[in-house]
Structures are given as C-alpha cells and as structure tokens.
Amino acid sequence: MSLSTNKIKQYRTIGHGLNPVVTVAGKGLTENVIAELNRALDDHELIKIKVAVTDRDARKALISELCNNCRAQLIQEIGKVALIFREVQKPDPKKSNIR
Incomplete structure (x- = not known):
C-alpha cells in the first residue's frame, strides 16, 4: 500500500489534531497491544x-515492527509519537478520522 504525497500531507494535517489512542510501554508489543491497535485502526483508520521507549533506535524498530504486524503505514513520526494509517474496506463514518 503506497500513498501519494498529497494523501500523506492530508493525513498529517488531520493527525495534528488527534491524541494518541494507544501507548506502547516497556513490555513492548504484547498480544493485547496488537489487538488494541487493530481495533483502533479498524475504527479510526x-x-x-x-511509544514510551527512550532509546531512539529501539523506538524506530518497535514502530516498524508494529506497522508490519498491523499491516499499517507509517505516516509521520515525531519524537515518541507516531501517526499510522490502515485503510478499512467498510469504514464507519461516525468513527473514522478521515471520512
């Protein structure tokens, strides 16, 4: 899944007003965290x-692994906060952040 530059800019603009919905802490990517990420992506796209990991390289590796596990695309990463996107086949317009 590859997004155009215009779509990425649009999603960054939308993401500016969002608050983090999932926090990945010291235990890393547990089954519960992945389940919650998938639920949030299904609802909001x-x-x-x-990502509450202090080491920069470990944080980047964790975000990359997270995107691979959830089949999501990294839109933007600033410090300890990442903006990710996964398109849903039948989005709920009341929950989706992009519809």
Whole structure:
C-alpha cells in the first residue's frame, strides 16, 4: 500500500489534531497491544500512538515492527509519537478520522 504525497500531507494535517489512542510501554508489543491497535485502526483508520521507549533506535524498530504486524503505514513520526494509517474496506463514518 503506497500513498501519494498529497494523501500523506492530508493525513498529517488531520493527525495534528488527534491524541494518541494507544501507548506502547516497556513490555513492548504484547498480544493485547496488537489487538488494541487493530481495533483502533479498524475504527479510526488514522491513529496516533505513543511509544514510551527512550532509546531512539529501539523506538524506530518497535514502530516498524508494529506497522508490519498491523499491516499499517507509517505516516509521520515525531519524537515518541507516531501517526499510522490502515485503510478499512467498510469504514464507519461516525468513527473514522478521515471520512
């Protein structure tokens, strides 16, 4: 899944006003965290996550692994917050952040 530059800019603009809905802490990517990420992506499509890992390289690796596990695309990463996107086949317009 590859997004155009215009779509990425649009999603960054939308993401600016979002708050993180999932926090990944010291235990890393547990089954519960992945389940919650999948639920949030199914509901909202575009979400912010907070990765509470101090080491920059470990944080980048964790975000990459998270995107691979959830089949999501990284839109933006600033510090400990990442904005990720996964398109849903039948989005709920009341819950989706991009519809």
